[in-house]
Each structure stands twice: as C-alpha cells, then as structure tokens.
Amino acid sequence: xxxxxxxxxxxxxxxxxxxxxxxxxxxxxxxxxxxxxxxxxxxxxxxxxxxxxxxxxxxxxxxxxxxxxxxxxxxxxxxxxxxxxxxxxxxxxxxxxxxxxxxxxxxxxxxxxxxxxxxxxxxxxxxxxxxxxxxxxxxxxxxxxxxxxxxxxxxxxxxxxxxxxxxxxxxxxxxxxxxxxxxxxxxxxxxxxxxxxxxxxxxxxxxxxxxxxxxxxxxxxxxxxxxxxxxxxxxxxxxxxxxxxxxxxxxxxxxxxxxxxxxxxxxxxxxxxxxxxxxxxxxxxxxxxxxxxxxxxxxxxxxxxxxxxxxxxxxxxxxxxxxxxxxxxxx
Amino acid sequence: xxxxxxxxxxxxxxxxxxxxxxxxxxxxxxxxxxxxxxxxxxxxxxxxxxxxxxxxxxxxxxxxxxxxxxxxxxxxxxxxxxxxxxxxxxxxxxxxxxxxxxxxxxxxxxxxxxxxxxxxxxxxxxxxxxxxxxxxxxxxxxxxxxxxxxxxxxxxxxxxxxxxxxxxxxxxxxxxxxxxxxxxxxxxxxxxxxxxxxxxxxxxxxxxxxxxxxxxxxxxxxxxxxxxxxxxxxxxxxxxxxxxxxxxxxxxxxxxxxxxxxxxxxxxxxxxxxxxxxxxxxxxxxxxxxxxxxxxxxxxxxxxxxxxxxxxxxxxxxxxxxxxxxxxxxxxxxxxxxxxxxxxxxxxxxxxxxxxxxxxxxxxxxxxxxxxxxxxxxxxxxxxxxxxxxxxxxxxxxxxxxxxxxxxxxxxxxxxxxxxxxxxxxxxxxxxxxxxxxxxxxxxxxx
Amino acid sequence: xxxxxxxxxxxxxxxxxxxxxxxxxxxxxxxxxxxxxxxxxxxxxxxxxxxxxxxxxxxxxxxxxxxxxxxxxxxxxxxxxxxxxxxxxxxxxxxxxxxxxxxxxxxxxxxxxxxxxxxxxxxxxxxxxxxxxxxxxxxxxxxxxxxxxxxxxxxxxxxxxxxxxxxxxxxxxxxxxxxxxxxxx
Ligand code: NA
Ligand code: NA
Numbered sequence: 018x019x020x021x022x023x024x025x026x027x028x029x030x031x032x033x034x035x036x037x038x039x040x041x042x043x044x045x046x047x048x049x050x051x052x053x054x055x056x057x058x059x060x061x062x063x064x065x066x067x068x069x070x071x072x073x074x075x076x077x078x079x080x081x082x083x084x085x086x087x088x089x090x091x092x093x094x095x096x097x098x099x100x101x102x103x104x105x106x107x108x109x110x111x112x113x114x115x116x117x118x119x120x121x122x123x124x125x126x127x128x129x130x131x132x133x134x135x136x137x138x139x140x141x142x143x144x145x146x147x148x149x150x151x152x153x154x155x156x157x158x159x160x161x162x163x164x165x166x167x168x169x170x171x172x173x174x175x176x177x178x179x180x181x182x183x184x185x186x187x188x189x190x191x192x193x194x195x196x197x198x199x200x201x202x203x204x205x206x207x208x209x210x211x212x213x214x215x216x217x218x219x220x221x222x223x224x225x226x227x228x229x230x231x232x233x234x235x236x237x238x239x240x241x242x243x244x245x246x247x248x249x250x251x252x253x254x255x256x257x258x259x260x261x262x263x264x265x266x267x268x269x270x271x272x273x274x275x276x277x278x279x280x281x282x283x284x285x286x287x288x289x290x291x292x293x294x295x296x297x298x299x300x301x302x303x304x305x306x307x308x309x310x311x312x313x314x315x316x317x318x319x320x321x322x323x324x325x326x327x328x329x330x331x332x333x334x335x336x337x338x339x340x341x342x343x344x345x346x347x348x
Numbered sequence: 349x350x351x352x353x354x355x356x357x358x359x360x361x362x363x364x365x366x367x368x369x370x371x372x373x374x375x376x377x378x379x380x381x382x383x384x385x386x387x388x389x390x391x392x393x394x395x396x397x398x399x400x401x402x403x404x405x406x407x408x409x410x411x412x413x414x415x416x417x418x419x420x421x422x423x424x425x426x427x428x429x430x431x432x433x434x435x436x437x438x439x440x441x442x443x444x445x446x447x448x449x450x451x452x453x454x455x456x457x458x459x460x461x462x463x464x465x466x467x468x469x470x471x472x473x474x475x476x477x478x479x480x481x482x483x484x485x486x487x488x489x490x491x492x493x494x495x496x497x498x499x500x501x502x503x504x505x506x507x508x509x510x511x512x513x514x515x516x517x518x519x520x521x522x523x524x525x526x527x528x529x530x531x532x533x534x535x536x537x538x539x540x541x542x543x544x545x546x547x548x549x550x551x552x553x554x555x556x557x558x559x560x561x562x563x564x565x566x567x568x569x570x571x572x573x574x575x576x577x578x579x580x581x582x583x584x585x586x587x588x589x590x591x592x593x594x595x596x597x598x599x600x601x602x603x604x605x606x607x608x609x610x611x612x613x614x615x616x617x618x619x620x621x622x623x624x625x626x627x628x629x630x631x632x633x634x635x636x637x638x639x640x641x642x643x644x645x646x647x648x649x650x651x652x653x654x655x656x657x658x659x660x661x662x663x664x665x666x667x668x669x670x671x672x673x674x675x676x677x678x679x680x681x682x683x684x685x686x687x688x689x690x691x692x693x694x695x696x697x698x699x700x701x702x703x704x705x706x707x708x709x710x711x712x713x714x715x716x717x718x719x720x721x722x723x724x725x726x727x728x729x730x731x732x733x734x735x736x737x738x739x740x741x742x743x744x745x746x747x748x749x750x751x752x753x754x755x756x757x758x759x760x761x762x763x764x765x766x767x768x769x770x771x772x773x774x775x776x777x778x779x780x781x782x783x784x785x786x787x788x789x790x791x792x793x794x795x
Numbered sequence: 796x797x798x799x800x801x802x803x804x805x806x807x808x809x810x811x812x813x814x815x816x817x818x819x820x821x822x823x824x825x826x827x828x829x830x831x832x833x834x835x836x837x838x839x840x841x842x843x844x845x846x847x848x849x850x851x852x853x854x855x856x857x858x859x860x861x862x863x864x865x866x867x868x869x870x871x872x873x874x875x876x877x878x879x880x881x882x883x884x885x886x887x888x889x890x891x892x893x894x895x896x897x898x899x900x901x902x903x904x905x906x907x908x909x910x911x912x913x914x915x916x917x918x919x920x921x922x923x924x925x926x927x928x929x930x931x932x933x934x935x936x937x938x939x940x941x942x943x944x945x946x947x948x949x950x951x952x953x954x955x956x957x958x959x960x961x962x963x964x965x966x967x968x969x970x971x972x973x974x975x976x977x978x979x980x
Contacts, residue, residue, distance in 0.1 A: 031530060064661040066411035069418075073924075078400070079388070079407040091933045165846075174935065182846060185420075185857050189530050190605065198602030313937075317929075369888040370903045371881035377910030385913075409917040414947050417868050418861035423839065426832055426867060604843045611839030636829035644828065644871035644950075645880065652910065 020048065020056025022245065024237075027060045027080035029068030034212055035271050036141060037061065039264045040084075040235075043139075043256055050252045055245075057082075072236075076134040081241040084141065087232030088170055095317045096129045099328050100140075100231030102310050103172045103303035106332050107145035107226045110265035110344055115331035116140045116231050117261055123327055125319050136242040139257040141233035143206050144268050146172055148223040149215055150202040151195055154289040155223040158298055167191055168204040170230060175302050176204065188213055195219045207272035216279045222288045225296070228303065235260075266346045350392055355663035358383040362656070376652030380659045384408050387662050412654040417647060420607060425520060426643040427610035431617050433635035435591070438621030443585045450581040457559035457566040459495055460505040463488035464551050467509030468516060468544070469588060477737055481510030481745040489749065489757075498565040501558065503757055504765025507745040508551055511734040516544035518595065518606070521733055524704055525726045529712050532723075533606050534599060538791040539723050543731060543780055550772040558768060587620045673714060680718045684728075684781065687711050691732035692739070704733065727787040728780060735773050738766045817960075820953060821877055824870035831867040835860060855934040862943040869950025876907075876957045897969045904962040911958055915951040922948045 026044070030036060044057035066074045071083040072090045087098040100116050120126045120137045130137045148155050148166075155161060162180035169185065177183040184200050188209065194200045196218040203215060206229075210216055235257070242250065279286040291299070307325060314321030342348065358379045365375040389401020416422075434440075452458040452465070466488065467480050485506045492502035514521045517537030526533035559566045595613050598604050604612060621627025627635075673683055690711075708729075715725045737745045746762045780786055842856050853859070875881060888899060922944040924930070930940040 058664070060661055065658055066407055067415040069415045070407055070411035073921075074407040074411065077403045077407045079404045088933045090930070091937065092928055092930045170933070184846065186605065187421075190532070193532055193534050194602075194605065197599070199605060365902075365906060366883075367887045368902060369883045369899050370906045371883045373881055374903060374907040374910050377914070378906045381910055381913045405913070406917040406920055409914055410921045413914060414865060414918060414921065414944065418865050418943065420857045420860040423835055423860050423864055426864075427836060427839070430832055430836065603847060608839055608843045611836045612843060614836050615840045633829070636832055637825055639832055640825050640828035640867060640871045641875060641880070643832075644868055645875055645882065647868045648872060648875075648881065651914075 021054045022249070023056045023058055024081040024241070025060065025065075026057050027063075027065045027071065027074060027083040029063040029071065029084065029086075031062045035208060035264070035268050036084075039260065039267055042263055043235075043260050046256045046259070047252065050256060051249050054249055055252065072133055072135070075236050075238050078238045078240060080238075082138070082235060082237050085234045085236055087234075088230075092317065093133060094129070094232065095314055096123075096126045096319050096324055097234065098232045099310065099314075099324055100233075101171055102228075102307060102325075103175055104228045104332075105300040105303065106228050108336070108339065109142050109144050109229065109268055110261070111332060111335040111339055112229055112231045113140055113142050113261045113265055114335040115328060116234075117258070118331050119324075119328050120234065123324060125324055129319075130236065131239070134239045135236040136239050138235045138237050138253065139260045140231065140235065141264060142268065143230040143233075144208070144272055145206065145225070145229050146204055146227045147207055147210070147225050148202055149195075149205055149210055149219045150221045150223065151198070151219045152221060153201070154221050154287075155202070155225070156289065156292050157295045164202050165198075165200045166202040166204070167194060167200045171306060172227065172230075172303075173204060175299070175306070178302070179299075191215055192218060208268065208275045211275040211279055216286050220284070220286055222279075222286050224288055224290050226290075227296075227299065262345050266344070351387060351663040352665065352668070354383050354387060355660060355665045358656075358659065373648040373652040376649070376656040380652065380655035381405070381409065384655065384659045384662065387659070408658050409655060412658050413651045416651070416654055421523075424518075424523060424607045424610035425646065426639055427614045428518060428520065429642055430635065430639040431591075431610065431614040433638050434614065434617040434621055434627060434632070435588070437631040437635050438587075438617065438624070438627040440587045440591070440617065440620070440626075443581075443588060447581040447585040450578055456563075456568070457501070457555040459488070459492045459497060460501050460555045460559075460566060461552050463492070463505050464509040464512075464548060464555070467506065468512050468548050469585075477510050477513030477734060477745065480513040481507060481749060484509065485749045496567040498562075499757060500761045500765035501555070501565050503746075503749045503762040504769060505551070505555060507738055507749045507762060507766055508769045510745045511737050512544055512548060514730050514734055515540045515547060515727075517541065518610070519730065521704060521730050522726065523606070525708070525729060529708065529722050529726070531726065535723050535791040535794075536726050537599075537606070538794055539727050539787045540730065541790050542786055543727050543776070546779070546786065547731075547773075547776055550776050551769060554769050554772050587617075587624070590620070591617055674717070680720070683714060683718065684720075687714070688728070688732060688777070688781075691729065692735065704729070721784060721788060723791060724784040724787045728777075731777055731780060735770075735777070739770070814960075817873075817953075817956065818877070821874040821957070824872075824950070824953060825874045828867045828870040831863050831870075835863045835867065838863070855932070855936055855938055858932045858934050858938050862938075862946075865943045866946040869947045870953075872950050873953035873957045876954050876961070879961070881907075894969070897965055900965045901962065901969065904958055904965060907958050908955070908962065911951060911955050915948070915955045918944070918948045918951050 024047075026040075028037065028040065041059070044059070047055040047057060060080065065080055068084070068086050069089045071085045072093050074080050075083045075085075085094065087094040087101060091098060097116075097120065099119070100112070106112050106115075117140055120130070120140070126137075150164075153160065153164075155164075158179050161176055164181045166176055166181040166183055167186045168176045168181065168183050173183055181202075184194070186194055186200070188205065191200065191203050191205075192213055192215055195203060195215060203210075203219070205213075205215065210222070216222075237253075242253075245253065276288075280288060290296075311321035311325055314324060362375050362379050365379070366372065384405045385401050387401075388404035389398050390396045452462045455461055463484060467484050485503075488506050489502050492505075493499065513519065517540055519537065519540060522536040522540060523533055525531070526536050555566075591613055594616055595609050598612060599606055599609050618627065618632065621632070673686065711729075712722070712725075715722065746759065746766060749757070749762055838853060838856055838859055842853050845853065883903070888896070891899070922941065925940040925944050931937040932940060
C-alpha cells in the first residue's frame with residue numbers, strides 16, 4: 018500500500034555506511050509507527066541537489082527532508098555550528114543529546130531554523146577524531162610540525178597552527194594520497210578509516226579521541242511539517258529523538274568493531290595514544306578558538322556567549338546522566 | 349501529473365528537439381526545467397500550484413549549475429584543455445606525429461598507422477578525444493591525401509585514432525566517472541592504459557589487413573631521407589615526452605594530485621613553448637580564448653544534462669528500472685549486455701558526457717549490486733562512449749574530420765571507412781567484457 | 796562532450812543584431828574568462844610549489860578555485876550564443892529549405908530561452924539571497940559568496956539578452972523573407 022504522505026528525502030552521501038543505515042532505520046520506524054501514513058522516498062548521493070544546497074533545498078521544499086552540514090552554509094547555520102567548535106567532547110551520545118536539546122529549546126536556534134523555513138528533526142555526528150599516519154605516531158604536538166596531513170574544518174586549522182602541512186582532499190582520495198606520499202597523515206574517524214580502506218596503506222593510528230563534528234542535522238520543510246496530522250507530528254518527534262540513541266549506539270559499535278578488525282589479521286594496525294600532557298595542550302588550543310566563534314555568532318546578531326554556555330551546560334547535563342544511568346541502550 | 353509519464357514525455361521531447369537542430373544543451377535544459385517545474389507545481393493527485401512549484405524548482409536549478417561547478421576537482425577540465433591548446437599551438441603535438449611518420453615510412457599504410465600512433469601520443473597528454481581528432485585531422489588527413497591515400501582510409505584512421513583520447517590517461521570522461529562513482533581516478537587512469545594499447549594495436553591490424561586487400565588505398569610511401577632523420581625526428585619529440593613524464597611521475601611519485609597535475613602540466617607546456625620560442629604571445633592568447641570558449645560550451649551542455657538527471661531522479665524512473673531488471677532475475681551477463689546496448693544506442697545520438705550523466709545513476713547501483721568491479725565497468729563505459737563518437741548518425745569525431753578536412757571530403761566516405769574499424773571495436777569490447785583482467789591488471793599491480 | 800576546436804563551424808556562425816556595447820561586453824566576457832584561467836593555473840601551481848618546497852600554501856585555495864571556475868565557465872556564454880556556437884545535431888535537417896531553416900533557428904532560440912530564462916532568474920535569486928544573508932564560505936578568511944555568484948548570474952543574464960536579440964533577428968528574417976541577411980559574414 019502506498020503511504021498517505023510520501024516524504025522526499027535528499028542526502029548528499031551514497032547509500033552505504035552507518036549514516037545511511039540509521040537514516041533508513043528512521044524511515045522504516047516512521048512508516049511503522051504511523052501505521053503506514055508516513056512513507057519516505059530517498060534520493061541518495063546528491064542526485065536531487067548537492068549537500069551545499071540542503072538548507073535552501075528543504076526551505077523551498079525541493080525535498081521535504083535533508084541532511085544539513087553547517088560547514089557548507091556557515092553563515093546561515095552559524096548558531097548551530099557551535100557543535101563544530103573543537104572541544105574535548107568526544108562521547109557521541111552526550112554530544113548528540115546536547116545538540117538536540119540545544120536546537121529544540123534555545124530560542125536563538127529555534128528562530129534560526131524557523132527563519133530558514135525549517136523544522137529541526139535530529140542530528141548526526143562524525144564520532145571522535147583520530148589521526149592515522151603512514152609511519153609515525155603523534156605522541157607530542159611537536160610531532161605535527163611539518164607533517165603533510167589531510168585535515169578539515171576547525172580541527173584542521175588547529176593542526177595547521179601547530180605546523181602541520183595541511184592538504185585538503187576528499188576522504189575518498191586519501192587512500193591514494195597516503196599511498197603515494199602526498200600526505201603522511203589523515204584526520205579521520207575510526208569506522209571511516211576502515212570504510213575507505215586507509216588501514217591498508219597507513220599502519221600507525223594515534224587514538225586521539227578528541228572532539229567530534231556535531232554540526233550535522235536532519236531538517237524538515239516547515240509547510241510539510243505543518244501539513245501533518247497531530248498524531249503523525251508526534252510520531253515524527255518520537256522517532257527523531259529515538260534516532261539519536263540508535264545512531265550513537267550503532268556508530269560506537271561500528272567504531273569498536275572496526276578497531277578490532279583493523280588491529281587483528283595479517284598486517285595489523287598499531288595503536289598509540291597521545292601523551293596526556295600534550296593532549297591537554299591540544300585541548301586548550303581548542304578552547305582558545307571559542308572567542309572566535311562567539312565573535313562570529315555576535316556578528317550575525319546572535320547571543321554567542323549564551324548559546325555557547327547553554328551548550329556546555331547541556332554537555333555537562335548529559336555526561337552526568339550517562340555517568341549515573343549509563344547509555345539508554347544498556348538499560 | 350504522473351511522474352513516470354512526465355519522465356517518458358520529457359525524454360521523447362528531448363529526442364524530437366535534438367533532431368530539429370536545437371542545441372543539445374537547450375534540449376536537455378529546457379525540457380528538464382519545464383518538467384521539474386511541472387513535477388513540483390502539479391504533484392501526482394494534487395492541485396496545480398505554480399508559485400510553489402517554481403520555488404521548489406529554483407534550488408534544483410542553482411544546485412545543478414552553480415554548486416556543481418563551484419568545485420576544485422572540476423578545475424582539471426579547463427586546465428587539461430589549456431594544456432592541449434598550448435601543446436597544439438606550440439607544435440608539440442606535431443612533433444609526435446612527425447616522429448612516428450618518419451619511423452613508419454616503410455610499413456604498408458605507414459601514414460595511417462603513424463596517424464593512429466600520433467593520436468595515441470596526443471591523447472596521452474591531452475585527454476580529449478575530440479581535440480585529438482581536430483588537431484590530428486588537420487595535420488594527417490591532408491598529408492595522406494597528398495600521398496595518394498584513399499579518402500576513406502585518410503579520414504577514418506584519424507577519426508578512429510581520435511577515440512584513444514579518453515582511454516589512455518589522462519581522460520575527462522574517466523575523471524567525471526570517478527567523481528560520480530566515488531572511485532579512484534588514478535586507478536581508472538591506470539585501468540585505461542592496457543585497453544587503450546589493445547585498441548591501438550587493433551586499429552593498426554585493421555589498417556594492415558585493409559591495405560593488404562586493396563593496396564591502391566595506400567600507395568607505398570617514398571620520401572627522400574637523409575641519414576639521421578629518424579634520430580632527429582625522435583629527439584624533436586622530447587617536450588611531449590617531458591610533459592607525459594611530469595604528469596606520470598608527479599601523480600605516482602606523490603608530488604601532486606591529478607587535479608593539480610592538470611595545472612602543473614599546463615603551466616609547464618606554456619613554459620616550454622615560450623622557452624623554445626614556439627609559442628608566440630598571439631597563439632598563447634588564442635589558446636586561452638579557445639580554452640575559455642570550449643570550457644563554457646562543454647559546461648552549458650553538462651548543466652543541461654545535470655538538471656535533466658535530477659529530474660529523472662525525481663521521477664523515480666531509475667529505481668523502477670533497477671527493480672525491473674532485478675525482478676526479471678536474469679543473469680548478470682544479460683544485465684551487462686542490456687547496459688552495453690543502452691550505451692551504444694544512446695551513443696548513436698548523444699554526446700558522451702550527456703550519456704555519462706544520464707546513465708550512471710541508473711547503471712552504477714545495478715553494477716554495484718552485482719558485486720562487479722566499478723573500475724572495470726568504468727573502462728567498459730568509456731570504451732562504449734568512445735565507440736559512440738564514431739557511430740552514425742551523430743559521430744562527433746567524424747564530423748570534426750569533415751569540418752577540418754574541407755569540402756572535398758564526403759561524410760559518407762568517413763563513415764564507410766569507420767565501418768571497417770567498428771568490427772574490431774566490437775571484438776575489443778567483448779574481450780574487455782570477458783576478461784576484466786585486461787583492465788584491472790595494471791591498477792592491481794600498482795596498488 | 797568535447798566538441799573542441801571547430802574553426803569552420805565557428806566561421807559559419809554569424810553575428811546578427813549587434814549593439815556595440817553588447818558586443819564589447821561579450822568579448823570582455825571571453826577576455827576575463829581567459830585571464831581567470833591563467834589565475835587558476837597560477838593558484839594551483841603556486842599551491843603545489845609552495846607545499847612541496849616551502850611547506851606553505853595559499854589559504855582558502857579550494858574556495859578561490861571554485862570562485863574562479865564559476866567565473867571562467869559562465870562569462871563566455873553570451874559570446875558563444877552570439878556566434879551560434881552551441882553544439883547541435885544537424886544531420887536530420889540538412890536537407891530543409893532556407894525558410895524552414897529560419898523557423899528551426901527560431902525554435903532553437905525559444906527553447907534556449909525556456910532554459911536560460913529560468914536559470915537567470917534562479918541564479919539571480921541565489922545572488923540576492925547570498926547578499927541578503929551575507930553568506931560566506933567556511934575556511935580561514937570566511938570569504939563572501941557574492942563575487943562568484945555575481946559572475947555566474949552575469950553570464951546567464953548576458954546570454955539571456957543575446958538570445959532575445961537572436962530571436963528578434965530570426966523573426967525579422969522570417970517576416971522579410973531573408974532580406975535582412977546583411978548581418979551574415
Ligand atoms: Na588521454
Ligand atoms: Na555516435
């Protein structure tokens with residue numbers, strides 16, 4: 018039977034990996050819990066429009082739902098890009114919960130999404146940042162000096178400030194670049210290292226477990242949302258919230274399994290951790306970028322300090338919940 | 349409106365407009381714009397709402413034009429075109445041809461073989477089949493006619509030789525295929541080398557058999573030769589060799605990426621041209637203008653195709669087609685045969701990039717589901733696109749030879765000549781299909 | 796794709812109604828596009844040389860490359876259109892009469908307008924929004940989006956005007972039965 022409301026869902030990524038699997042889980046839950054009222058039609062790989070156009074694409078209802086990336090529309094989503102500040106907040110579940118509550122309760126973010134004709138549904142994360150190198154570990158910050166490294170975003174800018182020679186490449190091209198020596202190191206996430214087979218050509222993993230990129234979101238067109246029945250809106254909100262638990266669990270499991278597979282077998286990956294004192298210095302450099310972000314948010318007419326403080330308070334809140342009760346899927 | 353019906357109508361109108369001499373970009377673009385608008389304005393089973401439809405369509409239009417081209421990776425398209433223009437205007441490409449010509453003087457059909465080899469060399473640097481046909485057609489065809497060669501051989505050997513441009517790296521279709529399918533462009537380039545060489549050898553065999561059966565087609569070539577001619581001719585080709593080495597060593601030695609190689613090799617060609625005093629300021633300006641002109645023209649067509657592809661995605665035809673083929677539960681080989689047939693039929697009418705963008709979203713998931721190698725399939729696709737360049741009614745390479753060759757040349761004699769090569773093209777295609785190792789040997793050895 | 800280097804094809808193209816300023820502007824589009832290609836090659840080469848030998852590179856070079864790409868692609872369109880240089884399939888219409896040929900030219904211009912009109916509007920809206928929002932790119936300097944978007948809009952806008960002129964010229968040719976052919980070279 019054809020669903021009563023078909024939701025056109027655009028995603029810039031091809032349909033493989035944890036992201037698309039969990040998004041498809043969300044689609045099937047929507048259908049199940051709405052008794053078939055809500056159906057989803059996916060358009061993967063940016064066939065409809067590119068990720069760069071996702072904010073506009075959902076705003077104008079070219080698609081009803083899409084994944085947004087703050088780095089592609091940094092001005093439009095400046096309030097949401099608080100999730101990309103390099104902070105030592107690497108727990109996926111805590112980070113996602115904090116972003117979710119911030120986006121759904123803070124007036125500045127609610128107004129931002131409303132002005133863009135969007136309804137915020139839920140968010141995604143890259144999980145913690147690690148460094149994979151061809152033949153060295155990054156034990157100290159000095160080890161980054163002069164290293165040819167592929168890195169992106171605000172984390173990449175800090176590596177650059179520390180003297181790394183940062184090259185910009187898409188993750189798909191890193192395999193060749195590591196192999197031929199165009200880059201010696203790559204900023205990546207555990208499951209993603211295995212997806213792109215980078216462990217074939219680089220054997221030293223520095224388990225940095227620094228922060229994560231959290232300024233990803235799933236948004237819906239406002240008119241589409243308002244056209245839904247009260248019951249279906251309720252379903253949508255429940256599924257969106259449950260998505261976070263699903264995604265956090267799945268990506269953590271994927272990371273653990275990827276590490277297990279990569280460190281066993283014929284040609285295993287070697288793993289080391291950064292010296293704790295050095296890592297503290299790195300984290301301090303991340304905190305030092307906060308005023309820049311606040312300034313950028315203030316320039317956009319937003320209460321930068323307040324958004325940041327609210328976000329940090331929410332991170333603390335969910336860390337406490339995790340420490341007291343554990344992750345929801347373990348209960 | 350029913351999206352599926354809209355999709356089929358859209359495709360039919362494109363074909364009619366194409367036949368009515370409307371520019372390819374306009375055919376694809378206008379139909380895509382109109383159908384995308386209708387799709388949103390008039391949802392299936394809903395009421396017509398023009399302003400809402402228009403609002404939704406605008407994002408599709410800007411994303412598939414501006415967002416698509418605002419890209420670092422795509423800069424290699426204008427930069428490789430610039431390289432070919434500079435190499436042509438500085439005479440670097442002529443040197444490759446002359447060198448091959450002197451060395452092959454005694455071989456039956458030697459000039460035709462030299463032309464084919466010259467195309468191989470040219471394409472190795474420029475990555476453009478049509479540029480190859482245009483440049484080599486201007487150099488070789490008149491010389492062969494002067495030497496008493498038949499018109500069919502003198503034209504078709506260059507038209508066919510020009511198709512080596514996209515198989516032998518670098519190659520724009522491989523770049524676009526790699527970006528589209530997220531496969532490694534370097535691997536695709538490596539995968540094209542052996543099939544390129546096999547095609548080259550195949551064409552030479554055709555020439556040898558053809559000349560053997562009708563010797564009047566290619567009278568024995570006699571040119572006064574001084575001692576040392578061969579050595580001199582070979583040495584003169586050094587700038588071309590140097591450019592090729594810079595690209596190959598740079599990419600595989602870890603100095604720069606493929607995108608960067610385009611910029612570096614273009615700058616090097618300009619530098620060589622100026623140092624050898626063979627690139628005048630006027631011809632440098634001309635190279636730039638031609639590059640600008642051709643890049644803009646190419647991307648106008650690509651935009652039309654991109655918007656069209658988005659519209660086809662909206663209609664849901666692609667998943668439907670995949671479901672049909674999967675439900676039919678036929679063997680993988682029949683699926684591949686259907687895909688090849690689709691490429692060949694489209695190749696008779698459409699330009700290669702248009703075909704690439706129209707068919708990849710449909711064909712790639714199918715090929716992926718079968719667990720087949722995407723690099724291998726990339727070689728098959730590019731080979732099919734290359735065949736499309738020489739098949740009537742729309743064989744771009746044939747038209748270019750006609751355009752640069754002058755009014756004495758008959759288009760039907762070009763196609764008549766090409767028909768002899770098409771037999772070997774089919775044989776090569778079947779070989780590439782049956783033995784993926786021919787494509788994968790080099791990339792697998794390198795990685 | 797690569798319909799490159801077609802000298803004869805090019806000379807068959809002819810210029811029609813030619814307001815001097817527009818001709819100048821269209822040629823300037825090709826000149827600016829040519830200069831942009833040189834800058835692009837320079838940026839990439841400098842970036843590679845800087846990285847290889849000096850361990851430094853041009854900041855935001857990816858964004859700059861994208862801006863140069865949209866500029867160099869869009870600006871020559873009006874010139875190409877004026878020369879009727881867009882690639883078309885001519886095989887099925889080679890036999891038609893001169894008058895039918897003019898009708899086909901009118902069809903081509905109308906179909907072209909149906910594509911370029913909406914694209915001009917859409918890219919214009921996108922430009923206006925980028926200025927209105929003050930949109931910028933992520934990177935070291937948060938470079939603004941409006942320069943590239945302006946060039947892109949300009950490319951479409953100039954082409955749109957030229958298409959209207961071509962349509963007017965072709966309709967005139969049809970009405971006066973080919974008596975306004977003096978524009979042909
Ligand atoms: Na090539
Ligand atoms: Na063809």
